[in-house]
Amino acid sequence: MATTANKNINAKLVLLGDVGAGKSSLVLRFVKGQFVEFQESTIGAAFFSQTLAVNDATVKFEIWDTAGQERYHSLAPMYYRGAAAAIIVYDISNQASFERAKKWVQELQAQGNPNMVMALAGNKADLLDARKVAAEEAQVYAQENGLFFMETSAKTATNVNDIFYEIAKRLSQVQPAPNPSGMVIMDRPTERTASAACCS
Numbered sequence: 333m334a335t336t337a338n339k340n341i342n343a344k345l346v347l348l349g350d351v352g353a354g355k356s357s358l359v360l361r362f363v364k365g366q367f368v369e370f371q372e373s374t375i376g377a378a379f380f381s382q383t384l385a386v387n388d389a390t391v392k393f394e395i396w397d398t399a400g401q402e403r404y405h406s407l408a409p410m411y412y413r414g415a416a417a418a419i420i421v422y423d424i425s426n427q428a429s430f431e432r433a434k435k436w437v438q439e440l441q442a443q444g445n446p447n448m449v450m451a452l453a454g455n456k457a458d459l460l461d462a463r464k465v466a467a468e469e470a471q472v473y474a475q476e477n478g479l480f481f482m483e484t485s486a487k488t489a490t491n492v493n494d495i496f497y498e499i500a501k502r503l504s505q506v507q508p509a510p511n512p513s514g515m516v517i518m519d520r521p522t523e524r525t526a527s528a529a530c531c532s
C-alpha cells in the first residue's frame with residue numbers, strides 16, 4: 333500500500349478556565365502521565381510541548397497553561413492570540429467555573445483566531461457525587477457555540493488523551509491554505525534527516 337508523506341504541524345494550544353478547574357492537571361496528565369493531588373496554582377503561565385501522531389500527520393503541540401486567578405486575566409491575550417486551538421476548562425462540581433468558561437468562550441469568539449479549534453472540557457468527571465453542571469447542558473452550550481465537548485478527569489485520566497487527540501485530528505484536517513494562525517505546516521516528510529545541514 334502506498335504511504336503518503338507525513339504532514340508535520342506545529343500548533344499553539346492554550347488552556348483557559350477558572351482557578352482550580354484543573355488546567356495544569358490536564359496538561360500534566362497529557363504530557364507526563366502524572367496527577368498531583370495538591371497541584372499548585374499557576375503563576376502567569378507555564379509552557380509544555382507534546383507530539384501526537386494522527387492519521388497522516390504529526391502534530392506538535394506548543395501548550396500554554398494559563399493561570400486562572402483573576403489578577404492574571406490581562407495576560408491571557410498574549411497566550412491565546414494566534415493560537416490554533418484552545419481548551420476551555422471548567423470543573424463539573426463548580427457551577428461558577430462553568431459560567432467562567434462561557435466568558436472565556438465569548439472572549440475567544442470576540443478576540444481569538446476565527447479558525448481556532450475550541451474544546452470545552454468538563455473536568456473532575458470523577459467527582460460524580462458532587463456534580464453541579466449537567467453534561468447535557470454543557471453539550472448543548474458547546475454545540476450552539478461551535479466547540480466540541482468532553483468530560484475529562486485528570487485524576488483518573490478519563491478522556492485526557494482523547495481531547496488532545498481530537499484537537500490534533502481536527503487540526504490535521506484543516507486545509508493547508510490558508511493556514512489558521514498559530515499553526516505551521518512543514519512541507520516535508522518526518523523521516524528526513526539532518527544530513528543536508530548547511531553552514532560550515
Ligand SMILES: Nc1nc2c(ncn2[C@@H]2O[C@H](COP(=O)(O)OP(=O)(O)OP(=O)(O)O)[C@@H](O)[C@H]2O)c(=O)[nH]1
Pocket residue numbers: 349350351352353354355356357358368369370371372373374375398399400401455456457458459484485486487488
Ligand atoms: N478529583 C479531581 N481533582 C482534580 C482533577 N483535576 C485537578 N484536580 C485538583 O484540583 C486542584 C486544582 O488543579 P489545577 O490543575 O491546579 O487547576 P488549574 O486550573 O491549573 O488552577 P490555576 O493554575 O490556579 O488556574 C488540584 O488540587 C488538583 O489536584 C480531577 O480531574 N479530579
